[in-house]
Amino acid sequence: MNKILDDILEECRQYTQQGEVASYIPELAKADRNELGIYVCTNVGDLYAGDWDRKFTIQSIVKPVFLMLAAIDNGIAYIKEHVGVEATGKPFNAIDYAEPLLLKEHINPMVNIGAIAVCDLIKADNDEHRLHRLLEFTKSITGNPDIEIDMDVYNSEKETGNKNRALAYLLKNSGMIKGSVDSLLDVYFAMCSVKMNCQDLARIGQLLANRGFDVHSKTQVIPKEDAVFLNAVLTTSGMYDGSGEFATTVGIPAKSGVGGGIMANCPHKMGIGIYSPALDTKGNSVAGIKMLEKLSKKWELSIF
Amino acid sequence: MNKILDDILEECRQYTQQGEVASYIPELAKADRNELGIYVCTNVGDLYAGDWDRKFTIQSIVKPVFLMLAAIDNGIAYIKEHVGVEATGKPFNAIDYAEPLLLKEHINPMVNIGAIAVCDLIKADNDEHRLHRLLEFTKSITGNPDIEIDMDVYNSEKETGNKNRALAYLLKNSGMIKGSVDSLLDVYFAMCSVKMNCQDLARIGQLLANRGFDVHSKTQVIPKEDAVFLNAVLTTSGMYDGSGEFATTVGIPAKSGVGGGIMANCPHKMGIGIYSPALDTKGNSVAGIKMLEKLSKKWELSIF
Amino acid sequence: MNKILDDILEECRQYTQQGEVASYIPELAKADRNELGIYVCTNVGDLYAGDWDRKFTIQSIVKPVFLMLAAIDNGIAYIKEHVGVEATGKPFNAIDYAEPLLLKEHINPMVNIGAIAVCDLIKADNDEHRLHRLLEFTKSITGNPDIEIDMDVYNSEKETGNKNRALAYLLKNSGMIKGSVDSLLDVYFAMCSVKMNCQDLARIGQLLANRGFDVHSKTQVIPKEDAVFLNAVLTTSGMYDGSGEFATTVGIPAKSGVGGGIMANCPHKMGIGIYSPALDTKGNSVAGIKMLEKLSKKWELSIF
Amino acid sequence: MNKILDDILEECRQYTQQGEVASYIPELAKADRNELGIYVCTNVGDLYAGDWDRKFTIQSIVKPVFLMLAAIDNGIAYIKEHVGVEATGKPFNAIDYAEPLLLKEHINPMVNIGAIAVCDLIKADNDEHRLHRLLEFTKSITGNPDIEIDMDVYNSEKETGNKNRALAYLLKNSGMIKGSVDSLLDVYFAMCSVKMNCQDLARIGQLLANRGFDVHSKTQVIPKEDAVFLNAVLTTSGMYDGSGEFATTVGIPAKSGVGGGIMANCPHKMGIGIYSPALDTKGNSVAGIKMLEKLSKKWELSIF
Numbered sequence A, B, C, D: 001m002n003k004i005l006d007d008i009l010e011e012c013r014q015y016t017q018q019g020e021v022a023s024y025i026p027e028l029a030k031a032d033r034n035e036l037g038i039y040v041c042t043n044v045g046d047l048y049a050g051d052w053d054r055k056f057t058i059q060s061i062v063k064p065v066f067l068m069l070a071a072i073d074n075g076i077a078y079i080k081e082h083v084g085v086e087a088t089g090k091p092f093n094a095i096d097y098a099e100p101l102l103l104k105e106h107i108n109p110m111v112n113i114g115a116i117a118v119c120d121l122i123k124a125d126n127d128e129h130r131l132h133r134l135l136e137f138t139k140s141i142t143g144n145p146d147i148e149i150d151m152d153v154y155n156s157e158k159e160t161g162n163k164n165r166a167l168a169y170l171l172k173n174s175g176m177i178k179g180s181v182d183s184l185l186d187v188y189f190a191m192c193s194v195k196m197n198c199q200d201l202a203r204i205g206q207l208l209a210n211r212g213f214d215v216h217s218k219t220q221v222i223p224k225e226d227a228v229f230l231n232a233v234l235t236t237s238g239m240y241d242g243s244g245e246f247a248t249t250v251g252i253p254a255k256s257g258v259g260g261g262i263m264a265n266c267p268h269k270m271g272i273g274i275y276s277p278a279l280d281t282k283g284n285s286v287a288g289i290k291m292l293e294k295l296s297k298k299w300e301l302s303i304f
Helices: A002-017 A058-072 A076-082 A091-096 A099-102 A110-119 A129-142 A151-160 A163-172 A182-194 A198-211 A224-237 A239-247 A286-299 B004-016 B059-074 B076-082 B091-096 B100-104 B112-121 B127-142 B150-161 B162-173 B181-192 B196-210 B224-237 B240-249 B285-297 C002-017 C059-074 C075-080 C091-096 C100-106 C112-121 C127-142 C151-160 C164-174 C181-192 C198-209 C224-237 C240-249 C287-301 D002-017 D059-074 D076-082 D091-096 D100-105 D111-122 D129-144 D153-158 D164-175 D180-192 D197-209 D224-235 D238-251 D287-301
Strands: A035-044 A045-050 A194-196 A254-256 A262-265 A270-275 B037-042 B045-050 B194-196 B254-256 B259-268 B272-273 C037-042 C046-051 C194-196 C254-256 C261-266 C270-275 D037-042 D045-050 D195-196 D254-256 D262-266 D268-273
Touching: A002 A035, A002 A262, A002 A286, A002 C127, A002 C164, A035 A198, A035 D197, A045 A198, A058 A076, A058 A110, A058 A129, A058 A182, A058 A198, A058 A224, A058 A254, A058 A262, A076 A110, A091 C100, A091 C287, A110 A163, A110 A182, A110 B112, A129 A182, A129 A194, A129 A198, A151 A182, A151 D037, A163 C037, A163 D164, A182 A194, A194 A198, A198 A224, A198 A262, A224 A239, A224 B181, A224 B224, A224 B240, A239 A286, A239 B224, A254 D287, A270 A286, B004 B037, B004 B045, B004 B285, B045 B127, B045 B196, B059 B076, B059 B112, B059 B127, B059 B181, B059 B196, B059 B254, B059 B259, B076 B112, B076 B127, B112 B162, B112 D254, B127 B181, B127 B194, B150 B181, B162 B181, B162 C164, B162 C240, B162 D287, B181 B194, B194 B196, B196 B224, B240 B285, B259 B285, B272 B285, B272 D254, B272 D268, C002 C037, C002 C046, C037 C198, C037 D153, C037 D262, C046 C198, C059 C112, C059 C127, C059 C181, C059 C198, C059 C224, C059 C254, C059 C261, C075 C224, C112 C164, C127 C181, C127 C198, C164 C181, C181 C194, C194 C198, C194 C254, C194 D002, C194 D100, C198 C224, C198 C261, C198 C270, C224 C240, C224 D224, C224 D238, C240 C287, C261 C287, C261 D164, C270 C287, D002 D037, D002 D045, D002 D254, D002 D287, D037 D111, D045 D129, D045 D197, D059 D076, D059 D111, D059 D129, D059 D180, D059 D197, D059 D254, D059 D262, D076 D111, D076 D224, D111 D164, D111 D180, D129 D195, D153 D180, D164 D180, D180 D195, D197 D224, D197 D262, D224 D238, D238 D287, D268 D287
Parallel strands: none
Antiparallel strands: A035 A045, A035 A270, A254 A262, A262 A270, B037 B045, B037 B272, B254 B259, B259 B272, C037 C046, C037 C270, C254 C261, C261 C270, D037 D045, D037 D268, D254 D262, D262 D268
């Protein structure tokens, strides 16, 4: 089966030359578009190929992490009172909605404004504590105690993050951020700057595939219903404005980040981590999606 | 197991008093909100409860029927050149896009404008022939040779269908309707007015669950890849602007219609037909969704 | 003073090479971009230069004609109950507003959807009669009994007018068109295809400048309050999405058409007709606006 | 003529009971809806009635002040490179436009986001200096050396101004704010909190009516072309989403603020200041507009 991953990786290498590496901050632009890696965690052993151990920042792949911890802290019902789960939202159209309940209809935990709102729902004494909890939680779901933040990326995100500041103040205006916008955004930027490799992503995917049960530590790390909820949200909204297309061509829950990573999982079967930094116009890794398409077809992974 | 459906139906009877029966045409307003039915086709036998044999018009549940036949006729790749599959579209924002390729990004086969565009892709000598083919195809996927059109509803739809005319002329303006808008809309209105009962819907669902293979006639009625494609589209967009929420609470591919029906399926397992005419604000059957929620929980149907 | 117009015309001749002649129907594409004309009706005599006697179709300049006759028929208050006068409207966003009162907020008599709605308010036994009344009215406000329709343009407009059909069915859906969409659009397309030269446009402008009093026939052709109302609407919305910019650079009420004409007036002073068919991206005559800018500066015409 | 103002004021007193006093900050909610004042500066003397000497915060009436000073500093052409002048803009739709040139099309100096952008164009060593210049300029155009800031309102605006912070960070994201968002917003909030009475507003109006020439000091305080430019912008966009309607019923350049003030002028004739704090749904003083309607009709002020 390692042969299968190797073959798929070589077949898809050509796609690493399509799309563009993210360049809105200099650190991301340094990524090497020729790198390509995949890691698969099945319940009977791991498979991998290529540059699976290259570390990169997870960026938007932190959004399901926020949602998992916020759901554990508050329960799904409480989360749903604060953020919507439709893919139709256009949050800034809602600028004139002073009422949180109206704004809620327009935000989704897999887009920036919704993810910031969800981050605020994570319980903590203060934002420093919030970041600490998030890092510990990230270590537990990846099974990797060495998870850390890329400080260069973090500082760049913080410096250039004015669009996210605009979104956060829109939330603040609707009473959806309780404390300081600045320190909450520090948590957000720091967590976007967490470094992982394909194995780390695959481990998160495996946890979701097993509906929250960690086969390595033999513990239920997140409640089953939270894992199922998250997989539903990932399927309808996890791949930006390409989520519908991805459902038709790959057909498994996944989340991408502009750092070039994709965290995916096939329920009951496996977790998958992908890395290839050149992105399509929607922000998803070009070669990464191609590898998942071929893998889905080869192994009949589609949940549909 | 019949006991299970009976119990669920009784538990959900209270919800028939919530929401409103569709009233935009007088015929739909005549529906009895107290009626409630469910039919389940598993590969080892059928289960049913309540008013499962009440006939009602399928309305938007015709959208997957259009998509299946158009995909069989043209292949999925050709379909995707003409309509998008994202849930984000706001088609009328695209009024100034003269180019079909730009409009495409904003339409989806599960909303009216996209369904009309898909209907035009079905191969036919003329619109009379198109309707004939659609009716024959509907008979084949339901296994019911007695499928027919409710002429009163059809005439009402035709009389009051000015919003759909607006949408169709927008398509015509972009070159996405080849022939006459009027006669194509006749096909559209006629097919929305097809009458089915819960068994008919469950049979369509069963066909999708079995990835196009009809266990009754032992034939592959639609290609496997078309069935999978359709289930992906249903999951991300089948329940109007409630699709994301439905994915998190029920978690199976489904399509609802304002006539009160829901056609759902659990891949590899079963097809489900529901009837209860009172609708929530998004146009989905209130009690119908509640029954699916309970059934999904009871039988662990969620694909996530 | 004729010298002034000649000089301005020559200074602006270079701008006839900018922009593009409208090409959505073949007849409009036949226009000669080198033609450039201007006609000014002051209360003490006329001035003109260039191709002022070239005939062209008035296109959107018919919108103020509709509004004048509808206001005479119904009074301004009644008109305002049906169409809004803000420049902010995005009518197709309002597709889900079934209620006319909600749609009203989003339409404006100087954009297509609003103009169609206003045309429906003109009193007539039937649409043939409506067209007859409009032609007679047009003859009276231009003082030109030879006004006629360009049948080639009319037939082309009718053939390609699917976007306007979409808009009209949206109105019909909201109960804002009482009779047949098709025959109302025939009136609309016919009136867009009325031929005028710069003198005809200048005469309409002069009538508005004199607040409805025709200095030639010594009669009050339209009520003073209707002329003032129309000039207000022209100033805020007459030049498509370039109305705000035009107010700052020229500063007088005006209406342009994609046939290359501009009808303008300086209250109490003069009416102006312009012809130059190459258009900017907003649909306004490039050289036409330039001539008005120079004239406004030279004669200090700005009303601000 | 004083009798005329008294009569109009009494006729319109009933309208003070319609609409609502602004309440988004406690200080504004303290306004007495029964107060009603008007002040008119003609070039041959002043007229006034009612509570004309009541002081209130100018709020959005600061927007033309920003625009005047920015135009003096940079010239109109430079201003137009940064902000648009159409009333059609929906700035937050433009969140994904990273390029300032694209965002520009969607902002207008008479709405918050455009006014903040214009404020940034005012030349200054730092924001403290910017505020100082603005206060000195405000004193010069009102002829009132005692102009000052209401510190309670300023502090409240600052505390609750998260929507404006969202808008400002959107500008910052596009490179349209050069320095600190926080200190620029301090200037913005402080200037919104400047207190004036009806006489102060009428003096600004008179300056615009006389195209920048101050008849009191016999000096050209602002360039003629800047005054004309501003009056054009006020006419198309000065009364929020009620600008088109105001043009048809009153027909003179004006700017309103949620503090209840209206600054208006009739070119070549007079400046007008109004105070009445109860607002319509668009944010304009109800009784204030009614007084201007009656005055416009009585004195035939409409520029159209």
